[in-house]
Amino acid sequence: MMMKFPIFMFQQWTTADQRHEPVRTIHYTIGCEKLLSSNVEVSAEAYYKDMDNLLETEMPFAMLVDDETESDSLLLRTGTGWASGFELLLKRNSSWIGYAFAVTKRNFADVSFYPIFDARHNFNIAWAVPLGHNWSFNLQWIYRSGFPYTGPIGRYQFVWTDASGEKFYEWRYVNGRRGGFRYPAYHRLDVGIEKGFRLFGMRFSSYLQVVNAYARKNVLWYDYRFDQEPPKREPYSILPIPIPSLGLRAIF
Amino acid sequence: MRHLILLLALLICVCDYPPEEYEQEPNVYCLLTPQEDTVYALVGLSAGFDDTLKNTSRWNGVSGASVKIGYLSLREIPDSAGHYLSDSLSIMPSDTFHLEIRYPDARIVKGHTVIPDSFAFVSILIDTIIRPENDTVRIVISWSRSNNARGYLVLAEIYYAGPSGIYFWQVQYLSDSTIDSLKLPLKIMAPDTLDLVETNLQIWALDENYYDYCEFRDRGYETDPTPYMHLEGGLGVFGSYFKIKRRVL
Numbered sequence: 001m002m003m004k005f006p007i008f009m010f011q012q013w014t015t016a017d018q019r020h021e022p023v024r025t026i027h028y029t030i031g032c033e034k035l036l037s038s039n040v041e042v043s044a045e046a047y048y049k050d051m052d053n054l055l056e057t058e059m060p061f062a063m064l065v066d067d068e069t070e071s072d073s074l075l076l077r078t079g080t081g082w083a084s085g086f087e088l089l090l091k092r093n094s095s096w097i098g099y100a101f102a103v104t105k106r107n108f109a110d111v112s113f114y115p116i117f118d119a120r121h122n123f124n125i126a127w128a129v130p131l132g133h134n135w136s137f138n139l140q141w142i143y144r145s146g147f148p149y150t151g152p153i154g155r156y157q158f159v160w161t162d163a164s165g166e167k168f169y170e171w172r173y174v175n176g177r178r179g180g181f182r183y184p185a186y187h188r189l190d191v192g193i194e195k196g197f198r199l200f201g202m203r204f205s206s207y208l209q210v211v212n213a214y215a216r217k218n219v220l221w222y223d224y225r226f227d228q229e230p231p232k233r234e235p236y237s238i239l240p241i242p243i244p245s246l247g248l249r250a251i252f
Numbered sequence: 253m254r255h256l257i258l259l260l261a262l263l264i265c266v267c268d269y270p271p272e273e274y275e276q277e278p279n280v281y282c283l284l285t286p287q288e289d290t291v292y293a294l295v296g297l298s299a300g301f302d303d304t305l306k307n308t309s310r311w312n313g314v315s316g317a318s319v320k321i322g323y324l325s326l327r328e329i330p331d332s333a334g335h336y337l338s339d340s341l342s343i344m345p346s347d348t349f350h351l352e353i354r355y356p357d358a359r360i361v362k363g364h365t366v367i368p369d370s371f372a373f374v375s376i377l378i379d380t381i382i383r384p385e386n387d388t389v390r391i392v393i394s395w396s397r398s399n400n401a402r403g404y405l406v407l408a409e410i411y412y413a414g415p416s417g418i419y420f421w422q423v424q425y426l427s428d429s430t431i432d433s434l435k436l437p438l439k440i441m442a443p444d445t446l447d448l449v450e451t452n453l454q455i456w457a458l459d460e461n462y463y464d465y466c467e468f469r470d471r472g473y474e475t476d477p478t479p480y481m482h483l484e485g486g487l488g489v490f491g492s493y494f495k496i497k498r499r500v501l
Binding site: 114152153154155156157158159160162163164169171172173174175176177179180181229230231 | 269272274276277279281294296298299300301302303304305308309310311312407408409420422424452454466468469476477487488489
């Protein structure tokens with residue numbers, strides 16, 4: 001039989017109490033930096049982090065849905081975890097290219113899984129170009145591989161009977177391995193233009209910034225339509241359109 | 253450099269799960285009661301999430317399974333397209349019945365249930381209409397204890413007469429109390445525009461398996477069903493109950 005675990009769509013934070021030991025972490029890191037020229041530098045860093053006494057609630061949203069639930073009565077379980085990875089950065093003036101490879105794993109109740117914030121690859125490029133006459137153009141592209149989530153993989157019939165004895169066959173869902181699926185990669189491009197000027201002896205800059213310039217529909221979560229046959233998985237996005245913003249910045 | 257790239261590629265590949273395949277699981281529904289000689293066992297299979305099912309309102313049955321139910325010795329019961337039926341089982345309170353199903357692909361599902369004892373209504377008191385919740389009738393019920401029952405399912409069948417005919421409404425409550433006598437206030441809606449015709453009360457004494465199965469129904473989709481099913485090798489229920497019924501209004 002498949003192992004089944006609850007869906008944890010969000011990470012829930014709660015206060016610890018006297019029954020639980022504080023989280024203990026041992027963090028190992030090694031890195032190096034080198035100046036390639038007066039304005040170009042490169043750096044690399046690798047790390048490993050060992051974590052003990054991690055806590056999570058046994059029921060998701062326990063504090064959020066039940067007003068009567070107090071933090072000291074929450075069913076918390078203790079687990080362990082580790083995180084490891086490396087980061088590379090090449091920087092020139094205000095522009096840079098960065099890449100991070102990261103893996104983190106948790107172990108609760110003898111189940112080992114990738115937690116919901118485990119992004120394997122992170123790529124970031126920022127480019128700032130002076131255009132002359134105090135104008136500048138900048139862009140930033142962010143790429144992150146998808147977060148894990150727990151989703152349904154099967155369904156079975158749950159039978160219930162009403163007072164008249166009539167049977168109803170309700171389809172219920174079997175979740176897959178915890179964190180066994182991954183959302184699509186998240187990426188977006190932000191572009192902006194900025195003009196610097198002086199006013200009343202102070203430095204100002206006005207800017208126009210557009211977030212998510214190519215209207216990437218990054219998936220935040222999936223909503224399942226179980227009333228359709230076969231069931232449908234509909235993605236939900238935040239900010240699936242370019243978001244412009246206009247601003248004035250004062251520099252003291 | 254080539255070795256470093258290979259090492260990184262290997263590291264990246266091993267740090268994720270392979271795609272998860274779902275294998276159909278045995279799915280069973282079978283309830284026993286000393287009040288009926290006929291036993292139905294629904295034997296079927298679960299489905300993959302993306303599978304297209306022809307008729308979702310029917311039991312997804314499996315033919316050709318060997319279904320055995322018994323008290324001291326197991327007896328095979330005949331098959332009819334996933335609905336296995338027997339009308340010759342003698343079921344007595346406090347007996348422990350065993351179920352063994354061998355699927356055509358040789359998978360085996362096992363379970364057992366202890367039949368709840370008979371019990372009876374002790375009193376049924378009809379309270380006055382509660383204010384300010386107008387038109388709400390409260391019924392206080394007490395009944396004797398049923399041995400081997402993990403809890404009770406209280407069902408109220410309410411029939412109203414309206415302009416277009418008779419309407420049926422059902423209220424149900426799952427009680428996990430196991431004390432000898434129970435009192436349960438049950439609110440029944442009686443809207444102004446409808447006339448209350450008849451109310452019947454049913455109380456089911458449930459064994460542990462069926463009680464947990466009923467409790468699971470109200471749990472969210474994120475809940476792991478395994479602790480509620482009590483079946484070895486499959487999903488579903490092999491449980492038992494004893495039912496009493498009385499007209500109260």
